[in-house]
Amino acid sequence: MVYAHKVGRPNIRFVRYADDSCVFLTHAPQAAARRLRYEIREFLKSQCGVELSLEKTRVTHVHDGFEFLGFHLYCGIVNRGRFVPKIRVPRNAITRGVQLLHEAMR
Numbered sequence: 001m002v003y004a005h006k007v008g009r010p011n012i013r014f015v016r017y018a019d020d021s022c023v024f025l026t027h028a029p030q031a032a033a034r035r036l037r038y039e040i041r042e043f044l045k046s047q048c049g050v051e052l053s054l055e056k057t058r059v060t061h062v063h064d065g066f067e068f069l070g071f072h073l074y075c076g077i078v079n080r081g082r083f084v085p086k087i088r089v090p091r092n093a094i095t096r097g098v099q100l101l102h103e104a105m106r
Contacts, residue, residue: 012036015068022068033059 010028015021023040025033037059041052060066062085065074072088 017069020069024062030059030061
């Protein structure tokens, strides 16, 4: 899979799990993200008969972090000061996973 983007054009990634989705847009202003949200809303309505909930839909910057499917996604700094996407798994999810593993091993 090639992830390079053309200079001057936005880079778009789409993640979907059941009826939840997340659209990542890089190299574009916030206004472009808002326009894309409108286009996705119109597509879902006309082609799929599904209504996008504007109350649940947010446009945010990854540096601010956000929650998606119980995970916290954010941008962290690694060596040489580069920003990279990171995922933080909530403590209660780890505890529950360990409990399920212990139960299965018994």
